Amino acid sequence: MRTPTRFKAGAVILSAVALTVTACGTGGGDTSGGATADAGSGTGEIKVWGHQGEEGEVAALQAAVAGFNSSQKGVKATLQLIPSADYTKTVSATSPDQLPDVLEYDGPLMASFAYDKKLAPVEGLVSAQTIGNQTDSVKTQNTYQLDKKLYGVSMYDSGLGVYGNKALLDAAGVTYPKGLGDAWTADQFQTALEKLAAKDPDQKVLDVKENYGGEWPTYGFLPIVNSAGALAIKDNKAEGNLNSAPVVKAVQQFAGWRKFVDPNSDDKAFTDGRVALSWVGHWQYNPYNKALGQKLVVLPLPDFGAGTKSGQGSWAWGIGGSSKNGKAAGLFLDYLLNDSNVTAMTTANAAPPGTKTVIATDPLYKPGGPLQLFADGLSKTCGANPPTTACVATPRPVTPAYPVFSQQFSQAFLNIYKGGDAQAELDKAAKAIDQDFTDNNNYTS
Template sequence: MSPTGETRRTPNRTPRTRRRTTTAVAAAAALALTAGACSSSGSEAGSAGDGTGKVTVWFHSGQGSERETLQRQVKEFNASQKDVKVELTLLPEGSYNDQVQAASAAGDLPDLLDFDGPFLYNYVYKQKLTPLDDLVPDDVEKNLTEASKAQGTYDGKLYSLATFDSGMGIYGNKKMLDAAGVDYPEKPGDSWTADEFAAAVKKVAAETGREKVLDLGLGNGKGEWFTYGYSPVIWSAGGDLIDRKDYASADGTLNSPKVVDAFRTVQDWKKNIDPDTDASGFVEGRTALSWNGHWQYPTFSEALGDDLVVLPLPDFGNGTKTGQGSWNWGITSSSDNQKAAAKFLLYLMQDEQVLAMSEANGAPPATSSAMEKSKLYGPGKPLERFAAQLDASCGTGQPTPDCIAVPRPLTPAYPVITSAFQQAWEDIYDGGDPKAALDDAVEEIDQDIEDNHGYEQP
């Protein structure tokens, strides 16, 4: 799943019914994701090969511009040399992970696979990916942004390379903010406190005479967007989706008093939130502030022009935080042509190709050299703030006040973690008690970890 999710949220369902449904789905997902892990020993028996021959590649069929760019890149790579022939297969994004899981169980994975970042750790646990450290030059790894490197590293080894990352913050309508006399953080590193943010929303509401002037990104749908979009509240409050010291439990960190209080604060914003399920409020001028991701910049910029400002998410006490990470590439451990697969992957990591994909989908480049050349993310460019946030990655440890971009947890338990938090967020947004919702999520996550014996490698 991408950060934006895939389906619209459906309001007005009872929390208890949703909890039973989500728990059942999460349990089924956990079984599917972990099946076979404990019955295997060592990685699947692939081989490096001689760096020539056919390479099979799977790619999620997301934005049309992404598909077209990759199809062109495959065609141009094949035409540029005769040693490696890339064969590309596009799979629907909505069912992509399910198809990968089915192929994994059948032993029918391609040589080169793309996948949403946080699922990497489950794939590694299932021994479906091979480390890239001996397949890519050191200078390629060193050129990754800190955020991208953190996402692709697990247990001290690099398992994936990404051509693009992600960024999020608050988009502001400068004209509406100025008319209301709102002061807003203009430099990277500056941010509102949660109280200052709430005061800004109220000032705009008073000036415009409209109560619902805040877009919380609900038009992005549910699914992974809930985790990607609202985990920054947890991190900024000093908590986390799970304790990253040993990934053994979410208790005391996901449901800590500070996190509970932070979500109560978010609930207090509800009267000012435009439901905006069609994502039109900010563009049409109904809302002055939009909690959203990089993918909205092209649309928002076209609509507002010079009146668009890019601001950080509010600080709940542990510093402003943002999600990061997106789709990336890994070479499967079952591949018999890993060197040849690496050749195509290295082609995709060239600045020209990284920038082509970044321009196609609007995402931040995942390499430092391409970031500097980017028309949107380079120094002094419109989305420089998102680039600065990624440069201040929290890495693989617990988020601290000094870092900003936080990878989703590096654990095989992630599929259940994200499912449990998505349900908690929906309960909280619908008016449920934050402590009860987060306690339920903790119980679900910790039970999954216990059921899987702490996800110890067999």
């Protein structure tokens, strides 16, 4: 990831405009959830929208579409790629009846699009075999909590942790975790930072990707909230959850580590050896491994009281709420999610595969692989349940209010990180989030 636009864990950079349009879209949602696509004949032409990601991802997607079209004669898929920076804004601004039969979407925005009738449930259109092969973590991110229906399928997921430079850690006498079971506590992590700083000329020993923007504060640091034992939103309420005492303490402690953070304006703090630790996701494994080789270690995030936690969720594929050919759309998604296509895509982007069959054999994520830690965390998803020490991967809130939540949480977190009062900032964010629920009748009508 060279720039913020390459963030691959829900990669869209969500501008304030996109957030507002998505959160306050066409409405019309109800407790039944999204629209219902017409099954249609299962033949003919279907339109497909995808985000224009990295070169390798685009090539993998184009090859999958071409492969589908050549594998049978009944359905022709026509792919339209939309630049990543414009993709979510385009979907948000397009009325349901103008959306394609198949569309990609940024995972945590699923509930908002389902509420606005832009997505239809995929069960009954996508095969049971394809759905059954989805990992539990991607099923969680793609399941709408109001109606408990699945609105998408994922080729890949995401993982979050701390990369370490073994040489620098050893030189400072820092003992580091070997896996999820012995994750640093927050206090132990702080002690590690202090030991590293004592051996470092400028005492800047940690990278938290200050150079990233958009969705990063929510994806990268919401696990702190969950590790404190809290759901950010519970029963459509942020008050008493996002701003609870354990969360305030955890976020405040993280903000206190800023004195150890390299601003990383060149995105080379870790690869150039300026810092010993980098708090970031799976997408940095390839460049970090290239730079450090055997000196690279992959560590869990620190435990703020309820166990180490990690982010999850990324781009997913759904069926347009107004599609007249849902059966054909389902056939395309069945093909897209086969082992060959998932392998091609995850080879291109190094993301955790979103299917059980591929993640079990992926060179990076299989048992003994260098990123097994991320796979292990994803296999222990907290789902929609309150986080405990028994689970690791935590989905961002699956609610139509997510765009507002992300905007409010990101701003509050950054304000606290820059020295703001943690209780006051989280109180303000919780109030704004709860007001959004009130203004939209809890998104139930």
